[in-house]
Amino acid sequence: MSAQDPARSPWLPKLVVAPSFLLSFLFIYGLMAWNGYLSVSASRLLPNYDFIGLEPYRDLFASERWGVALTNLGIFGGLFIGGAMVVGLLLAILLDQKVRAEGVLRTIYLYPMALSFIVTGTAWKWMLNPGLGLEHLMHEWGFPNFEFGWLVDPDKAIYCVAIAGVWQSAGFVMALFLAGLRGIDDSIIKAAQVDGASLPRIYWRILIPTLRPVFFSTLMVVSHLAIKSFDLVMALTAGGPGYATDLPATFMYTMAFSRGQINLGAASATIMLATVAAIVVPYLYSELRTKK
Amino acid sequence: MNKTLKLSPLALGAMACIALASTAQAGEVEVLHWWTSGGEAKAAAALKATMQAKGHTWKDFAVAGGGGDSAMTVLKSRVVSGNAPAAAQIKGPSLQEWAKEGVLANMDDVAKAEKWDSVLPKAVSDIMKYQGHYIAAPVNVHRVNWLWANPEVFKKAGTKVPTTWDEFFVAAEALKKAGVIPVAHGGQNWQDFTTFEAVALGVGGADFYKKAFVQLDQPTLTSPTMAKVLTTFKKVKDYTDKNAPGRDWNLATAMVIKGEAGMQIMGDWAKGEFLAAGKVPGKDFVCAAAPGTAKDYTFNIDSFAMFKLSNAANTKAQKDLATAIMSPDFQELFNLNKGSIPVRLGMDMAKFDDCAKQSAADFVADAKSGTLLPSIAHGMAVPSATEGAIKDVVSQYWNSDKMSAQDAMKQIASAAKTR
Secondary structure, three states: OOOOHHHHHHHHHHHHHHHHHHHHHHHHHHHHHHHHHHOOOOOOOOOEEEEEOOHHHHHHHOOOOHHHOOOOHHHHHHHHHHHHHHHHHHHHHHHHHOOOOHHHHHHHHHHHHHOHHHHHHHHHHHOOOOOOOOHHHHOOOOOOOOOHHHHHOOOOHHHHHHHHHHHHHHHHHHHHHHHHOOOHHHHHHHHHHHHOOHHHHHHHHHHHHHHHHHHHHHHHHHHHHHHOOOHHHHOOOOOOOOOOOHHHHHHHHHHHHHHHOOOHHHHHHHHHHHHHHHHHHHHHHHHHHHOO | HHHHHHHOOOHHHHHHHHHOOOOOOEEEEEEEEOOOOOHHHHHHHHHHHHHHOOOOOEEEEEEOOOHHHHHHHHHHHHHHHHOOOOOEEEHHHHHHHHOOOOOEEEOOOHHHHHHHHOOOOOHHHHHHEOEEOOEEEEEEEEEOOOOOOOHHHHHHHHOOOOOHHHHHHHHHHHHHHHHOOOEOOOOOOOHHHHHHHHHHHHHHHHHHHHHHHHOOOOHHHHHHHHHHHHHHHHHHHHOOOOOOOOOHHHHHHHHHHOOOEEEEEEEOOHHHHHOOOOEOOOOOOEEEEEOOOOOEEEEEEEEEEEOOOOOHHHHHHHHHHHHHOOOHHHHHHHHHHHOEEEEOOOOOOOOHHHHHHHHHHHHHHHHOOOOOEEOOOOOOOHHHHHHHHHHHHHHHHHHOOOOOHHHHHHHHHOOOOOO
C-alpha cells in the first residue's frame, strides 16, 4: 500500500468501504424502513403490505399494557442508568485509592459483565424468590419474620429487575470511569494538594468534572442497554407477575411473534427507535459540532 | 437421503427396497412441536418411531416452552423465509389464520382415503378444515377442566375432593389448616387463564361460557354472573403459595405428586407427569372434573398443520405422516403416553386408564348434549390477538391487589373487542 499514491486512486478507499456501507445500509436502515412500513400496514400473523394508516399507533397508545411497559421503562431506565453510574463511579473512586490487590478486585467487579443477562436473570430469580433465596435463607438462620417478596409483588417486581441490571453493569461502568481517572495527569492532583485541597474536594471539583466525556459515553452505552433490555426481564420475571414487569422490548416481542399482531409490534418498535434517537441524536450532534 | 435420490434414483430405489422394504420413496419429515417435558416427550417419540418404521427420516424440530409461544415464533421466521417444516403443531382458530396466509397444504386426498369425515366428530373436523378442505391432522383431545388431587393429603386434612366451588373453598381451608399448600399453581399468564376458564365454566355454566368466551357477547361479559366468576376466581388465589409466580405447570404438578400441595386445576396433560412419576390413577392421584363442571367439557385439540412443500419425496413423507397421525395404532400409542384421548371415534379404550376412559365417555356424551366447548385459555375459542388481550386482563387481575372485579369486568369486555 505504501508504494501506491493515494491521490492517484481516489476511488480505492470508497471501494473498500462500499460493501460494508451497502450491507449496513440494507440491513440496518433498510430493515428500519421496512419495520416502519409494517407499523402502518395490515400485517397480522405474517407481513402484509396493505396500508391502513396510523391505526396500530392508536391501538398501541390505547393499550393498558403498553402504558405499563412505558412506565416500567421509566422506572427501570432511571434506576438502572442512575444506579449503574453512581455505583460504578463509587467503585472506580475507591479502587483509585491505590488499594492492595487492585487487580483482583477489579476483575471481581468487572466479572458480572462477562455473564449474559440470561444467567444474571436466572441467578437473581433464584436469589430473590421468597421460597428459594434470600427470604428462605433468613428463615433458616432464625429470622422467621424476615420478608422479601419483591419479585412476586406486581408493584415491586420491576425494582428487582433494576437491582439485577445494576449488579450486572456497575462493574463495566467502573472500568470506564477507572480508565478515565487513570488518564488524568497526576500533576493536577499534586498541584491541588499543594493548594491544600482535601481529597473529596479534589474529586468533586477537579476529577469528576474532567470525566465529563467519559460520563457521556457511559450514559450512551448504559441507556441504550436500558431501552433494548429484553433478556434480563425474560429470564428474571418473564414480564410477570401478570404483565407487571413488561418493558417495550418484551411487549414488542409478544405482540409481533406470539399474538399475531405484527403491525402493533412494529409500531411499538418504531416508538422504541424514536426514544433511542431522541437520546442519541442530540448527543451525536453536540459531539460532532465540538470536533469541527 | 434426498441428495442420494437426486444423484442416482436407481441406486436408491434398490437400496430402499432392500433396506426399508416397505416404501419405495423415502422422504424427510420435519416436525415442529413443543412436547419436551416427561410424558409429552414420550408421546413425541412414539410419532417418531411410527414414521421411522415407514422408512422416512424424522427431523425433530422441538422448541421448548409451555404453551408453544416460543415454537410459534420460530415457525413464523421459518415460514417467512420460505423454509417451512412439513408439519407444525398448530391448533384451533390459529389454523384458519395460517391458512388465510396461504401457506398450508391441502390434505383432502389423505382425508378421503382414510375416511376422516366419518371417524372424526363434526365439531373437530370443522376446526381442521379451511374453506371445506382439510389442512391439518388432529392428534388428540385434551380435557382442560380437570382437578388433580392427592388423596393422601386430602385424607390427612380430613376433607374430600370438591365437586362444587363451595366445596372447593371448604376443602382448601381444611388443607390450609393441615399445613399443606391447598392449590398448586404456576403464576404464568396461561395458567392463570386456565384456572379462570375452569371457574367461569363451573360458576357460570356452559351457556354462559359459550356466550361469553366463544361468541364474546358483550352483555354476558358485563353480567352479574361474570362478576361472580371474577370474585370466585380471585378467591382461589388466597389458597396458592406466594412462590407461584413464574412456576412452570409441571413443577406445580410435581408439588401435588410429592404431597406438598393438595390439588391443581390443569388440563389432562398433567396426568402424563403423574404417570411418568409411577403413580396409579384412582389410588395415588385423583382426577375429577373441575368443581361444578362434571357435565361440561372444555377441549384442547392438538393438531398438526401441514405446510406446502416443494420436494416430492418430502410431500410423500408428509402425507404418510398425516395417515400415521390418524391411524388407530398411533392414536392409541400416542395418547397412552400423552395423557389425552384419541380424537378418532370408536376406538377401543381398554388399555387406557380410568381418567382417560371417563374423558372419552364424557367427550361423546357432551358432544351430544352440546356442552362440548372450546377452551379459550388454550387457543381453541377465539383468535390469538383477542385471546391474548383477555388473557392479559385476567392475569393482571389475578396478580394485582388493586384491581377490583368491576374494573376487570370492564377491561375484559373491552379486550374482547380486540380483532
